[in-house]
Amino acid sequence: MAAAAEIGGFTAAALRPAAHPAPAAAAAAPPQPRRAVAAQSLRTTATETLTADLAGMTNGAVHAQMNSEATSEITSQAVIFRRKTKIVCTIGPSTNTREMIWKLAETGMNVARLNMSHGDHQSHQKVIDLVKEYNAQNTDGNVIAIMLDTKGPEVRSGDVPEPIMLKEGQEFNFTIKRGVSTEDTVSVNYDDFINDVEVGDILLVDGGMMSLAVKSKTADTVKCEVVDGGELKSRRHLNVRGKSATLPSITEKDWEDIKFGVENGVDFYAVSFVKDAKVIHELKDYLKGANADIHVIPKIESADSIPNLQSIIAASDGAMVARGDLGAELPIEDVPLLQAEIVQTCRSMEKPVIVATNMLESMIDHPTPTRAEVSDIAIAVREGADAIMLSGETAHGKYPLKAVKVMHTVALRTESSLYNPTTSPSLVASAQGLQNEDFSPSQLSKMFGSHATMMANTLRTPIIVFTQTGSMAVLLSHYRPSSTLFAFTNEERVKQRLALYQGVIPIHMQFSDDAEETFSRAISSLLKAQYVKKGDYVTLVQSGVTSIWREESTHHIQVRKVQV
């Protein structure tokens, strides 16, 4: 099968009848023997019982299949194309068992997200323990990081004994009095609601599933007219179009949850409804005080956060584009542009960025995504996001594994067309120049990062980096090399964290005092895990602000042939 033809992005080589030797494919894609990519079709596995057939231990790597006509020399140099864009899966009732977490990990999950809006500490504890158990068993690169997502100051409607049908044009009221639930009035859990809302505002229920126009208000009640009706159930999420609630980003419950996260040593916090950098500093100070090494990812989802985007991201360890509330507080048509801006901002600051919400919404109920959803994943990958996220799809959907598989396949496919050297390598940054003869370690690291990436891209070799703090791996990931980046670290926490970064396969290893010995141990562990094979070339990078094995003043890039 002419696998090379798939790179052209066009000809469905796998579907071509054998009788046709793919002339169109040749036209679409000039021969690219070494970059043969065999992205597996979404169709090949139709059942939910996905197991290790997906090269489970390499986290969904797809090994290149070579055109049978290719020479044997080329065959021995087959490039392995692995998905670079990481997948965050929200764990919920559909997936909180041992079996499902294992299957998610084998299908492509890189980060397990715990949503503190649902469940209790006991249920989350169980998931954390399972993920840790998985990580302890899989030490060769399939690392699952844990992200704890705070609930934040969500404005929600109160409990209703049974769903209320709202019809277009009818009057309906929200009151700040507690416990009210009548035919035409329901409570809101937030007292300043009455002050935040003005006549003429549009209230959105669940991000726009229903909407109401504010007609008038009294001391404790907001009177509205229904614009888009539907069934109002208990505790629905409310937004005011164009406004953010004047609430602290971290509530008392959130502090409890954060403490829980510290106790369990989670890897990331995702902080809901961040509006400015102040709250990030506050949380970081707290973590410092608690001696907890946990990274903070603000969720960009409120209208107020947009003017402060630069300062928020600068203060944080990344960002999440939480498109649900963003599209409710701001015009929905602004979301694609904001997404691009947030991704760009993070990338320019060398921080990881996650695109989230509604990515495969239809797969909560259906086994196949809509074409729009497939396109959406491709867009996020092309923009260069580090990770894409599943929420309800894996938390309570009917087809969690299929959703992950779709993400994996679409991301892999899109990446393979992006890194095709015949197309413009938009993701690959140009080499870093030396500014103002600044030979500071950080400048030199940048130069080495970018040049090592160029070199690895030219030679089409994977990169191997050794890192104690993770910073050199992060820097290399920033330059988006076209092959895999193997990051060896002797820090368990660093290994966990690197799971979120684009293109990085983090591996924990004790470093010995002898550099040469460490290199050969690293390479043999890659051989053992079948990441590389004998005769392959790899690019080794020794650089970074803190030196390992080398003199402070030297940096190295070297290319090696894998020996057994």
Added chain:
Amino acid sequence: MATAARSLHLQGPTPSKPSNPSHHRLPVPSHLRPQRRRLAASSSDLTSFPESPPATNGVHVSWAAASSVAAAAAAAAIDVDAATEAELRENGFRSTRRTKLVCTVGPATCGAAEIEALAVGGMNVARVNMCHGDREWHRGVIRAVRRLNDEKGFAVAVMMDTEGSEIHMGDLGGAPSAKAEDGEVWTFSVRSSDTSLPDRIIHVNYDGFAEDVKAGDELFVDGGMARFEVIEKLGPDVKCCCTDPGLLLPRANLTIWRDGSVVRERNAMLPTISSKDWIDIDFGIAEGVDFIAVSFVKSAEVINHLKSYISARSRGSDIGVIAKIESIDALKNLEEIIRASDGIMVARGDLGAQIPLEQVPSIQKRIVRMCRQLNKPVIVASQLLESMIEYPTPTRAEVADVSEAVRQRADALMLSGESAMGRYPDKALSVLRSVSLRIERWWREEKRHEALELQDVSSSFSDKISEQICNSAAKMANNLGVDAVFVYTKDGYMASLLSRCRPDCPIFAFTSSMSVRRRLNLQWGLIPFRLSESDDMENNLNRTFSLLKVRGMVQSGDLVIALSDMLQSIQVMNVP
């Protein structure tokens, strides 16, 4: 003009104007304008506009106002789309929407009021889908659109979409849908049946179906909305077990998969245009539709065949043939199909059923690009806002998808079920509209001129000149930051060449033919006007300026570039 919110016809006194010989190039079949003929029985030519009673929506402008500059003009009539006119007046040139919108008209939108609401909401092309409904019903819709155009001055084109002859299910005995549950056994039968079938028996339209499938094959309904595994074959009946539950819709597309790829056996031999399609096409010609979209096109041959059929059937007709790209075969012959057609539709629904889904985004991108290169309009269709069939708000993925299609600078975006049978057709249309406007504004703010190298497309020397003129004019328009490009075109070709360059400013395309005007409405950035032109360019311009000024659509001092296909020249000027 406050009273003229809906007004479209602007007319001065219309002295009978001698017929312009050049119009014989594009005679419009009389069936295209039955209403008009009746209204303007005395008109001797296509360019004069019917008198409409003053009490209705026509607006009479005093001769003095209209004629201050263009006193010499024979007929001072100009038509423009009502929705565009309002947009122009409110927001000015630069902010008019460039991306065109196609809405499928179905049960949710077939009333005159609903169709008008869509037109006001920005529908440029109304699509009727021959897979559903009978011809009487479609006739009603087509005529309602025509009436709307005639009475309220819209220029909504009509696109008729043929059913095609890929394998599909029967109509479920009239039920709107059926639900297949996991593990259920269903029978797919080629037995023809006039009576409604019992539960869990589905009729399949293709006689070779039972022979082509094998036990163990997978059957995909509508690209995977439900899946079945073939358990056994019993003569004409094929027993299948549901492996993925889902909703079965009437006439849903079926694909057979074996070992991870589509089985293409004898069904590849099915004619692209079935006998039912031919009857539908006759119907479309008789009703004077503007476009016919052909499903499951496999090669350029069928397009060429259809085009010669159409021109034989309706002499000099200019019905555009749109090829739907939705099969593997179409991808193989893509370039020749695009060259043969008058436009392309990326039908992502069925395409995603025939090739791995993850390839659809890059294929879409490629098709859009190729159509630009070959100067053919391209429509991105299927599942743009699927969730809005049920909900008033789109998912964020859908918004991103629409924004991507706009960024690719596709000519048009299409709604299918969202407008045909959804609960929120107007809201879905408004999402397409606001996303298009937002992305287009962003280009202008970011000054994202697109650096796409356009290859030469014209074959004759004269066309080559037009092409070069358009390329240069578009570049000038961007560099000078003009307010609009005016193009005077008989057959629309020059307007389409300009649209292909995707300039920053809108393109006002003036044509004397109603049908050319409607067809141009599918193309990116074109604001088509009907104007009875003279051969004197100076005269045309002055008349246009004065007519547009009266309506508040241009102002003195606006900078425009003017082109004409009669006089191959570029003029840059300020509106006097």
